[in-house]
Amino acid sequence: MINVAVCGANGKMGQEVIKAVNNAEDMALVARIDIKDGEFATIKDAKNSVKIDILIDFTQPKSIYENALYCLNNGINIVIGTTGLSDEQISELKSLSESQKLGCFIAPNFSTGAVLMMKFAQMASKYFDNAEIIELHHNQKKDAPSGTAVKTALMMSEENPDFTKGNCAEVETIEGARGAKSYNNIHIHSVRLPGYIASQEVIFGAGGQLLTIRHDSMNRECYMDGVLRAVRYVNENRRFVYGLDKIM
Numbered sequence: 001m002i003n004v005a006v007c008g009a010n011g012k013m014g015q016e017v018i019k020a021v022n023n024a025e026d027m028a029l030v031a032r033i034d035i036k037d038g039e040f041a042t043i044k045d046a047k048n049s050v051k052i053d054i055l056i057d058f059t060q061p062k063s064i065y066e067n068a069l070y071c072l073n074n075g076i077n078i079v080i081g082t083t084g085l086s087d088e089q090i091s092e093l094k095s096l097s098e099s100q101k102l103g104c105f106i107a108p109n110f111s112t113g114a115v116l117m118m119k120f121a122q123m124a125s126k127y128f129d130n131a132e133i134i135e136l137h138h139n140q141k142k143d144a145p146s147g148t149a150v151k152t153a154l155m156m157s158e159e160n161p162d163f164t165k166g167n168c169a170e171v172e173t174i175e176g177a178r179g180a181k182s183y184n185n186i187h188i189h190s191v192r193l194p195g196y197i198a199s200q201e202v203i204f205g206a207g208g209q210l211l212t213i214r215h216d217s218m219n220r221e222c223y224m225d226g227v228l229r230a231v232r233y234v235n236e237n238r239r240f241v242y243g244l245d246k247i248m
């Protein structure tokens, strides 16, 4: 049995993670940690009362670095879904995880389908010189384009040095009509509408053919398969991993 603690237990993701851990036959939920009305208010309180093998953190950007440092300095493996770690912080956590021989799994996107969509888009980029990304989210999302769209473009750009080839000279009569130009000329279009959760299409075009790779998140359950995979991976491999794609 893997003893799992959930930090951010009362949040939207935390609640879904608790359901998933409770349904996993090889895991036992040993602590629900949340600064607001948690069974334990801090990781330290929980550690003083129960044995934690792995802590899953879905809290907030301003807490995650301290939480991860605490875990790695106190013998607790950690799976991090919380976004907002800087590149410097990620490399500090990598060094600490290696020196302490503890697992630290960080994934900005735990949805297996979204990760596969990115990988498939990367594969297709070898064979197409024209592709555009359309990401579609609910209208309460503050940032645009989405981190997933940016990461997709980055992965595609690793396979192809220049996209949007052969287009005629373009004039935008309304600014922004052609979207944002990202890595290697890949255009990204951001749609914000109530009704969407998180979707993305990558459309490839070539003479006489179109290839569309699309992923839709219907609800937060889509992240749970990835979170549980990460817990199991860290339980068997006490090492640092950045990105769910590394274990798929």
Ligand SMILES: NC(=O)c1ccc[n+]([C@@H]2O[C@H](COP(=O)([O-])OP(=O)(O)OC[C@H]3O[C@@H](n4cnc5c(N)ncnc54)[C@H](O)[C@@H]3O)[C@@H](O)[C@H]2O)c1
Pocket (backbone or CB within 6 Å): 007, 008, 009, 010, 011, 012, 013, 014, 033, 034, 035, 036, 041, 042, 058, 059, 060, 061, 063, 067, 080, 081, 082, 083, 084, 107, 108, 109, 110, 111, 223
């Ligand atoms: N990696 C992924 O696939 C993925 C998917 C969705 C969301 N996220 C990220 O997960 C995080 C949480 O998202 P959410 O929608 O559940 O947020 P939320 O605001 O609904 O929940 C956060 C919870 O964490 C608690 N909390 C905050 N600081 C804490 C601390 N120091 N110790 C203990 N508890 C603390 C809050 O009280 C709250 O209950 C965000 O950073 C979000 O971007 C990641």
